[in-house]
Amino acid sequence: MRIMAAWALVTLLYWLFMLWDTMRSRQWMLELPRSSAAGAGEQPLVSVIVAAKEEESSITETVQHLLGQTYPRLEIIAVNDRSQDTTGRKLDELRRWSLGRDGIDIPLRIIHITSLPSGWLGKNHALYQGYLQARGKYLLFTDADVRFEPETVADAVHFMQGQQADHLTLAPRMVAKGFWLKAFVQYFFFSFSLFIRPWRANDDFQQRHGMGIGAFNLITRHAYERIGTHQAIALRPDDDLQLGRLVKQAMLRQRLASGMHHLAVEWYRSVPEAMRGLEKNTFSGFHYSLTLAALGVIGQLAMFLFPFIGMVAAPGWTSLVFLLDIALMLTVYWMLIRSMTGRTGIEWIVFPFSVGLLTYIVIRSVWLTLRQGGIYWRGTFYSLKELRRMKEPEA
Known part of the structure; x- marks a missing residue:
């Protein structure tokens, strides 16, 4: 329980920082x-x-x-x-x-x-x-x-x-x-x-x-x-x-x-089409690095999904801290989505589903790329060796 309480506080600090950074960056x-x-x-x-x-x-x-x-x-x-x-x-x-x-x-x-x-x-x-x-x-x-x-x-x-x-x-x-x-x-x-x-x-x-x-x-x-x-x-x-x-x-x-x-x-x-499309290039966003992709998955689960679990599973004040984490997370979400789309709807109510789906897509993108030894992009195969050769362009 001490670990859960500590993580609730770490998550709180993270979302406080993100709220501050988002407000500061509105300029x-x-x-x-x-x-x-x-x-x-x-x-x-x-x-x-x-x-x-x-x-x-x-x-x-x-x-x-x-x-x-x-x-x-x-x-x-x-x-x-x-x-x-x-x-x-x-x-x-x-x-x-x-x-x-x-x-x-x-x-x-x-x-x-x-x-x-x-x-x-x-x-x-x-x-x-x-x-x-x-x-x-x-x-x-x-x-x-x-x-x-x-x-x-x-x-x-x-x-x-x-x-x-x-x-x-x-x-x-x-x-x-x-x-x-x-x-x-x-x-x-x-x-x-x-x-x-x-x-x-x-x-x-x-x-x-x-x-x-x-x-x-x-x-x-x-x-x-x-x-x-x-x-x-x-x-x-x-x-x-x-x-x-x-x-x-x-x-x-x-x-x-x-x-x-x-x-x-x-x-x-559609959602299935989004999954198939993102599977092709999500791993490239992590520069084809297993370490970075693993950290991305852990971050998704720890900072975005775990507060919802902790709010229900944690006892006493720890549950309230997780609830505050969720409130801060959704505040940042509303601010950013409104700046990007001009509106916010009720889609936030399925937030845990979206977190889980994106996590699955990242994992599957890594697995498919490694299993195939590369990616199929619009009917053409590109080997992982080729892709990694230019993973970080020179300025």
């Missing part, structure tokens, strides 16, 4: 503003680069949203990365549809990739090929399933210029259908935020902690080339996050902002 939790002056000042050419592999269900809508942007100097480069479905055909149809159409002055270029060279992850290679044909002073790397509001690029460029930033990454509104999926998605990003603390990207006095989000990475050509392009992260499944880290390590100016009112993405359509 760095930004939101992309809507700007009536977005058309003023310099308007550099922006090259939007989209990588698509087996995205026939979403690619048409994504490209049409980009073609509808109000920013006047834009080019779109859509890269069909070895798709076996109708993605390539739909992109070619979109290009023909956009040519000479009234109200669409944005050039649309299509690149078809038929083979993948060794030493590359497919998406990273596709984005790099897009860069090689891009002419813009600014490069916008985005995914094939993102929905853009018409003013998104204009507002982003205006904000980036006002902040004198070399890189801007936006967190989209995460569309999750169904109670259980929404509960898990919100918990995942809550846990991820505490682990990464992404808002530190906006602290100009540190160069270690950077951030990048695949839905929206807007970067100057100069900065992108300075960090070594996607060649520096060729085998990273978490290429977006690593790009952000390299920007910071190169002592460039970075901004992370919520884009909840500017762009949206349906991350996964």
